[in-house]
Amino acid sequence: MSTIALEVQGCSRRFRSRKGTVQALQDVTFQVPEGACCGLLGPNGAGKSTLIRILANVLKPDAGRISVLGEPLRWGKHAYKQQVGFMLEDLALMERLTGREQLELAARLYGLSPEQATATIEALVAPFEVATALDRWIETYSHGMRRQLAFLLALLHRPRLLVLDEPFEAMDAQALEAAITLLHAHHRQGATLLISSHRLDKLERLCDHLVVLHRGRVRFAGSLADFRDHLPAAESLETAYLHWLREG
Template sequence: MESAALSPALELRQLVKRFGEKVAVDGVSLTIPTGSCYGLVGPNGAGKTTTLSMATGLLRPDHGQALICGVDVWAQPTEAKQLVGVLADGVKLFDRLTGEQLITYNGLLAGLDAETVSRRCADLLDMLELRGAGSTLVVDYSAGMTKKIALACALVHAPRLLVLDEPFESVDPVSAANIRDILQGYVRGGGTVIVSSHSMDLVQRMCDHVAVVAAGRVLAAGSVDEVRGASTLEERFVELVGGRQHLEGPTWLNLS
């Protein structure tokens, strides 16, 4: 097997997932280069969350393989999960813990010693501007604060791959800018980030690679410049996905 150092950060091979008669993911194959910031974009129901769940060990595929730094997620789940940090959209946190307790729990669960966890917890609370909320129960956090504490939990064990499903949803612009700075520093330090987002502008500014997914299939993938061509990423996305209707609305909305 290729050494982890030379392997792609994530490789998806013909992933398939069905829910009853519905095919949510239909043969998705992607290669995410190590050291990249990779955007995964698509309309609602495109299969993005299902794909990322299969890629990170949260949902077993019906067919196909996912490899993190060359390690098979489903054949070697313990080894693979040590390499990845996940901020999953819609997954409940243990919100009856304080922010500090939640980060500590995740660090200990990842096998870190108590002293290392304590030091990293303090660093993460400072970095994400949550120091004042460290002793507050997560259930009392705002939506944006909850996103930030979930990111801290994903980062505490210093993973080689960070998978973020809608990380900027409900986050205020200042916090979002700070999070982008943190992620860019993480990539410069050798990490790899995968971001699922509905914001084409954010992906175009933040990511160097992108994949457009619709109806459980990859429609285009490559560098941002390759995928968007001579247009903006949003224009290219609409062109690939389709479904845009140039409607003026009903006449009763015309107030002039």
């Protein structure tokens, strides 16, 4: 029986505004087995980023229980982040640090020695354009470079669970291939991945599980093979997903 890396049970979250209440998540329940690479799919506004912000302890759910690597997630407690890496929609980079300083600071916070930090940073950044700008202030970075840096920060401490929100956005072809290579390698080392992305062609190369959100509810949670079994004529994940949206 497989161990569960991430378990979400009955998670709900609503937002209030001048126009009323928006139910961003409603009774969201799913599991991600340890060692799986799970794609998190859904149209814009489905609740994907809200869910990831809850997993990162940035937002507090209105209801529900979450277990991360076998431990209950508690609001305001951050010790579990030593074993989890996050890339959020809001990158939250330190504009007046250089890219190198941001990476070195994160490495110290994660407990890497100076020698480990140097070796890890050099290996991670080498295939990416941001490697040419590590000694510049982050405020001078392009949008693509910022996203590369945020992606590398999430991987820096080799987390057991990696949660990424649109990691492929604004990446050029070279950076995309480098990112996928890194994710494949991290997955092969036993890590669990949860990746939200509209780049279904890239998710298809990585994922063996899917969670599909629609209007704040889980519409599918299971293996990629099971998802395709519902749509036997589909030739690709993107084709299957578009067909599912039309039928759903």
